[in-house]
Amino acid sequence: GVFVVISNTVRDWRELRALGIAVVVSGFAMAIAAMIQSVCGAGGIYGFYRPRLGGTPFGPFTNRNHFAAYMNLVVGLALGLLPVRRHADRRAPVPRGRREPDAPWSPQEIARIMLLLFAAAIMGASVCLSLSRGGMTSLALALAVMGSYFTFRTRAAERRNTILTLSLFVAAVVIWLGWEPVADRLGTLIQTTDPLRDTRTLATLATLRAWGAAPLAGCGFGAFRYFFPIFQPAALQIGRFLHAHNDYAQLLAEGGLL
Numbered sequence: 001g002v003f004v005v006i007s008n009t010v011r012d013w014r015e016l017r018a019l020g021i022a023v024v025v026s027g028f029a030m031a032i033a034a035m036i037q038s039v040c041g042a043g044g045i046y047g048f049y050r051p052r053l054g055g056t057p058f059g060p061f062t063n064r065n066h067f068a069a070y071m072n073l074v075v076g077l078a079l080g081l082l083p084v085r086r087h088a089d090r091r092a093p094v095p096r097g098r099r100e101p102d103a104p105w106s107p108q109e110i111a112r113i114m115l116l117l118f119a120a121a122i123m124g125a126s127v128c129l130s131l132s133r134g135g136m137t138s139l140a141l142a143l144a145v146m147g148s149y150f151t152f153r154t155r156a157a158e159r160r161n162t163i164l165t166l167s168l169f170v171a172a173v174v175i176w177l178g179w180e181p182v183a184d185r186l187g188t189l190i191q192t193t194d195p196l197r198d199t200r201t202l203a204t205l206a207t208l209r210a211w212g213a214a215p216l217a218g219c220g221f222g223a224f225r226y227f228f229p230i231f232q233p234a235a236l237q238i239g240r241f242l243h244a245h246n247d248y249a250q251l252l253a254e255g256g257l258l
Helices: 002-009 013-040 064-080 107-129 133-151 157-177 180-190 199-213 224-231 247-255
Strands: none
Touching: 013 064, 013 107, 064 107, 064 133, 064 157, 107 133, 107 157, 107 180, 133 157, 133 180, 199 224, 199 247, 224 247
8 A cells, every 4th residue: 555655646756765765764763773672682573572473573573584674675775875976067078088077076965975875784784683694695695796796887986885885884883783693693504404394495385386276366365374274294284374485486376377
């Protein structure tokens, strides 16, 4: 509902930029609250509410992986709001072999860059402190891809430096607040395990079998908890699954090809 309302009310780039800034500000506040909760060692959501069905709360999210995924999206939005270097005068002729002169940053643009980078760094650090392995690796991979892309762009040196500065700032915040839990959590990625025996992999395979039962129209949106027990293998008889832990497989099983 929120998406439909916004998509029908945001009409130009100025309104879209204002909406993006609002999302970044709220994400920054959310990251600060979650980091305070983490440093203080408070359990539950915001330190006082414990979900009835358990979970791994971080900030306002019942699952820390969901928190990390949302923060990664907002970090990308913050980087997208950074000002772009302007040319001094596009109408003036530029001699062959020389680049166009760049206009200096205005004080307002410098302030916006500093604030957006600070917000992105804090949100990136909160991803690491959430101890979500997928969130940390995807953030590192995204920054690495962006940095590599801008490295090979002859006129994107300042953007490459921006990505490098952001990465160093995130690392500095994590080291300051405590890097040992983050390192220990990342160390579990190299443990030798059979991926085909992983609970999420088995759930994904069972969900795909459910899709095979109704490949065209699916088994019905919101009906996962009701049809999944039919396809639940013996290795997953550890409780009732409310979700597939794989959004793409669940969407396919519930909605089918349509």
